[in-house]
Amino acid sequence: MSGVIVLNTDNTALHTVTVPHAIRMLIRQVAIIEEALEDRQIGPYPVPLVLRLVRYVKTAFLYARTPAWSKRGVLRRDHHTCAYCGERGHTIDHLVPQSRGGRNTWLNTVCACEPCNRRKADRTPAQAGMPLRALPRIPGWREVSTRT
Template sequence: MDAVLVLNADLGPLHRVPIKHAIRMLLRQVAEIHEAEPDRLIGVFPMPKVLRLVRYVVTRWRYTNGPAWSKSGVLRRDDRRCGYCLGVATTVDHIVPRARGGRNTWQNTISACYSCNQRKADLTLAEAGMQLLLQPSVPTWLGTMQR
C-alpha cells in the first residue's frame, strides 16, 4: 500500500497521502481511521486505508477548476497509452503544435510513443496523415481520487 485516501469530515474525498503522512495526521489527531486493513498494525494503529478528517475543510476551489496541466498528468489520464497507435506512451504530443500556437492544455495534449511523436513532429494531424484514437479530456478532481 503506497497511499491512504483522506476524506473530509462530510466523507467527501480530498486527496491521497503517503502512509507516513497518514500516521502523522493520526498522531496530531486531525484525522481518525475510517477504514483499515485487518490484522496489520503500525505501532498502536491499524494499517489505515482511509482516513477521515475530524473537522470539515472548505474546498470550494476544488470544484471550480480541475487539476493543473502537467506532462505526468497527461500520461496518467491516458493510462500511458499512445493516442495515435495505442502503444506504450513515454512522451506528450501537442495536437496543435506549439510552433503553430498550440498551448499546454488538457485538450491540446495527448500521450504519445516516441516514434509517433517523431513522425508527427511540428505538423497538424492532417498534414502528418494521422488520427487520434484517444480523445483528450479535462480530468476532474473526482477522477484523480479514484486512481
C-alpha cells in the same frame, strides 16, 4: 490492513492514512475513533479502522478548478498509451504544433510514442494522416493526482 479511513465530521470519506499516522491524529486530538479492533492496542489506544475528524474540513476548493496542465498529467490521463498507434508512449505531442501557435493545454496535447511523434512532426494529425484513437479531454483531479 490497507489503512485507516478518515471521515469528515459529516461522515464523508476524505482519505486513508497509515495506522501510525492515525495514532498521531488521536494524540493531537484532531480525530476520534469510530471503529477499531477491540482486541488490539497501541499504547492506550485500540488499533483504529475508521477515524472521524473533530472539526469539519472544507474540500470544495481542492476540486473547484481543473488541474493545471503538466506533461506528467497528460501521460497519466492517457495511461502512457500513444494516441496514434496504441503502443507505450513516453512523450507529449501537440495536436496544433507549437511552431504554429499550439499551447500546452489539456485539449491540445496527447501522449505519443517516439516513432509517431517523429512521423507527425510539425503537422496536425489530419495533415499527417494520423487519426487519433481517442480525443483529448480535461481530466479529473483523481486521474492526475500523485496520491492514487
